[in-house]
Amino acid sequence: MPANDSLPALSVADALRRRRSIRAFTGQPVDPAVLKQVFADAQRAPSGGNLQPWQVTVLTGEPWQRVKDAVAARIAMGRDGQQPEYDIYPRGLTDPWESRRFGVGEALYASLGIPREDKRGRLARFMDNYRGFDAPVMLFLHCSRIMGPPQWSDMGMWLQSVMLLLVEQGLASCPQECWAMYGQTVREALGLAEDQILFTGLAIGYADEGQAVNQGTVPRVGLDEVIDWQGF
Numbered sequence: 001m002p003a004n005d006s007l008p009a010l011s012v013a014d015a016l017r018r019r020r021s022i023r024a025f026t027g028q029p030v031d032p033a034v035l036k037q038v039f040a041d042a043q044r045a046p047s048g049g050n051l052q053p054w055q056v057t058v059l060t061g062e063p064w065q066r067v068k069d070a071v072a073a074r075i076a077m078g079r080d081g082q083q084p085e086y087d088i089y090p091r092g093l094t095d096p097w098e099s100r101r102f103g104v105g106e107a108l109y110a111s112l113g114i115p116r117e118d119k120r121g122r123l124a125r126f127m128d129n130y131r132g133f134d135a136p137v138m139l140f141l142h143c144s145r146i147m148g149p150p151q152w153s154d155m156g157m158w159l160q161s162v163m164l165l166l167v168e169q170g171l172a173s174c175p176q177e178c179w180a181m182y183g184q185t186v187r188e189a190l191g192l193a194e195d196q197i198l199f200t201g202l203a204i205g206y207a208d209e210g211q212a213v214n215q216g217t218v219p220r221v222g223l224d225e226v227i228d229w230q231g232f
């Protein structure tokens with residue numbers, strides 16, 4: 001049951017259909033008891049060998065502001081000397097994946113009325129990422145550097161579990177791997193141990209539904225592009 005029992009319970013399919021990446025939040029704070037229930041339920045996410053490799057830092061208020069300030073100061077210094085935690089996309093990404101990546105960016109900026117030529121306008125909106133789209137809560141998902149692709153996939157399962165449970169609670173979220181561009185700065189601001197690698201942020205709060213950036217649903221390719229049925 002949702003921790004907030006004034007909300008109707010959703011089916012898994014309903015939660016999946018409702019979840020979208022939300023990029024504008026109201027200032028409404030999030031009840032920590034609700035978050036605690038979400039994380040307790042998300043602990044049921046499966047992981048190979050039950051390693052449960054996910055490690056999580058959740059922030060609000062002053063500690064969250066400190067991370068934003070640290071990253072803003074680092075961005076102001078330019079990109080020199082700052083290595084991303086990992087290749088966010090494969091180098092030399094080809095189709096069909098490159099078109100999908102390009103398409104979602106174009107759709108997002110079109111919804112905001114920012115044309116391709118307006119590079120400054122697009123950059124300014126991209127930089128909203130580094131305020132967590134003004135979400136009141138930010139979650140950073142990290143793990144030990146010894147973990148490999150199977151454990152990173154486990155982190156993804158945990159992340160999706162959290163996002164769906166948030167939907168059930170009437171909350172919204174946006175996963176944000178952009179923080180990995182400034183991973184060292186984020187890790188230092190969080191006081192993470194040396195062995196940790198930052199995977200992604202997750203902005204959490206209540207959706208500001210009136211904002212253009214929150215309108216629309218990102219399409220998916222058809223099943224014929226991803227599933228090869230055999231023996232049916």
Ligand SMILES: Cc1cc2nc3c(=O)[nH]c(=O)nc-3n(C[C@H](O)[C@H](O)[C@H](O)COP(=O)(O)O)c2cc1C
Nearest residue numbers: 019020021022104129174175176177178179200218
């Ligand atoms: C691990 C992960 C990292 C992401 N990082 C970002 C990000 O840094 N900034 C952003 O605006 N969206 C980010 N997204 C959101 C994707 O663009 C989004 O999930 C995709 O376009 C599908 O849209 P939907 O989530 O609304 O269904 C990320 C999604 C995932 C799963």
